[in-house]
Amino acid sequence: MAEAVSAAIRRAGNPGRSGHVLSIRSARDLFSARERLARLFGCEDSSRFVFTGNATEALNQAVKGVLRPGDHVVATSVEHNSVMRPLRRMEEGGVRVTIVPAGPDGVVDARDMVAAFRKGTRMVVMVHASNVSGALQPVGAVAAAARRQGILTLVDAAQTAGSVPIDIPSLSVDLLAAPGHKGLLGPQGTGFLYVREGVPIIPLTEGGTGSRSESDRQPEFFPDALESGTPNSVGIAGLSVSLAWILRKGVESIRRKEVALVSELLDGISGIHGVRFFGPPDPSARVSPVSFVVEGMDPSEVGWRLEKGAGILVRAGLHCSPNGHRTLGTFPTGTVRVSPGPFTTRKEVARFLTALRKIRNLPS
Ligand SMILES: Cc1ncc(COP(=O)(O)O)c(C=O)c1O
Numbered sequence: 001m002a003e004a005v006s007a008a009i010r011r012a013g014n015p016g017r018s019g020h021v022l023s024i025r026s027a028r029d030l031f032s033a034r035e036r037l038a039r040l041f042g043c044e045d046s047s048r049f050v051f052t053g054n055a056t057e058a059l060n061q062a063v064k065g066v067l068r069p070g071d072h073v074v075a076t077s078v079e080h081n082s083v084m085r086p087l088r089r090m091e092e093g094g095v096r097v098t099i100v101p102a103g104p105d106g107v108v109d110a111r112d113m114v115a116a117f118r119k120g121t122r123m124v125v126m127v128h129a130s131n132v133s134g135a136l137q138p139v140g141a142v143a144a145a146a147r148r149q150g151i152l153t154l155v156d157a158a159q160t161a162g163s164v165p166i167d168i169p170s171l172s173v174d175l176l177a178a179p180g181h182k183g184l185l186g187p188q189g190t191g192f193l194y195v196r197e198g199v200p201i202i203p204l205t206e207g208g209t210g211s212r213s214e215s216d217r218q219p220e221f222f223p224d225a226l227e228s229g230t231p232n233s234v235g236i237a238g239l240s241v242s243l244a245w246i247l248r249k250g251v252e253s254i255r256r257k258e259v260a261l262v263s264e265l266l267d268g269i270s271g272i273h274g275v276r277f278f279g280p281p282d283p284s285a286r287v288s289p290v291s292f293v294v295e296g297m298d299p300s301e302v303g304w305r306l307e308k309g310a311g312i313l314v315r316a317g318l319h320c321s322p323n324g325h326r327t328l329g330t331f332p333t334g335t336v337r338v339s340p341g342p343f344t345t346r347k348e349v350a351r352f353l354t355a356l357r358k359i360r361n362l363p364s
Pocket residue numbers: 054055056057080082127129130131156158159178179180191
């Protein structure tokens with residue numbers, strides 16, 4: 001991926017802006033990345049995948065581009081701030097917001113989500129898996145019920161894209177956002193929003209698209225309708241290579257590996273007195289981020305000790321999801337979060353558990 005970015009930056013042409021060789025090469029990179037996204041998520045029409053700078057930009061586009069004053073929206077109590085903050089902004093402009101509480105394991109009940117639908121509900125927003133508890137949410141059941149009632153479903157797949165198989169058409173999802181730099185293994189500064197054909201959405205940014213330049217009106221066809229200005233073609237060239245790797249490897253096989261590592265991690269943590277993890281204990285009901293606390297120690301101190309003592313890098317605190325922590329009862333100090341990925345080994349998980357025992361002054 002890094003080599004692809006490096007090669008692309010040395011020949012960076014502006015895609016779709018010219019007929020010269022560098023511009024065409026760059027446009028090809030974008031096209032191949034888009035095609036690979038479509039294959040990965042089971043879609044035929046790759047033009048419905050709009051590149052963004054990250055998941056936050058994609059979620060803002062979806063929320064602010066669809067909701068209008070008077071609309072009602074339903075979301076879970078475990079949404080990331082990249083959903084909650086745009087929703088709160090829209091609330092100030094007359095959008096009504098219902099937040100459905102998740103259970104103590106961080107999982108929301110599909111029946112509670114559906115029960116919150118009412119006249120005027122325009123959209124349901126759900127994180128596919130919480131970045132705090134790791135809990136997978138019943139997106140399929142909620143989206144199917146929403147579709148039957150003519151309600152749009154927006155899924156925040158930041159923690160699942162590339163690590164949990166997702167078939168967009170069979171999930172009945174209308175909008176799906178993800179970053180390129182997490183499970184899709186791409187560089188930072190990349191992300192995308194999938195928009196189902198027929199979903200009315202207004203662009204947050206308008207401008208040059210390289211197409212229909214004779215008109216001073218934004219094109220309505222995709223992806224140009226939502227892609228204005230010079231894209232991060234260099235980053236997307238890297239993302240394209242990562243997507244090719246994921247497609248070769250298969251998301252199912254990545255998922256199997258992560259579930260096995262998470263299982264070892266949870267078993268190991270459960271055996272350390274004074275350390276407690278959050279979220280579902282069943283590894284198949286969750287994704288790889290595992291949140292935990294060490295009794296009597298601030299999460300940031302645990303993080304510092306893991307780095308200094310064992311060179312293990314974790315994230316401590318609230319993970320941009322205060323509501324997720326309120327749901328788990330870990331607000332305001334938060335948790336420590338460790339996340340095995342497709343390149344993590346069993347040996348590394350064992351090394352992490354040894355470091356954790358050391359922090360608890362237990363023999364390794
Ligand atoms: C669940 C969830 N949603 C959204 C985001 C925002 O992603 P990005 O930083 O790419 O905007 C994150 C990032 O941590 C996340 O975990």
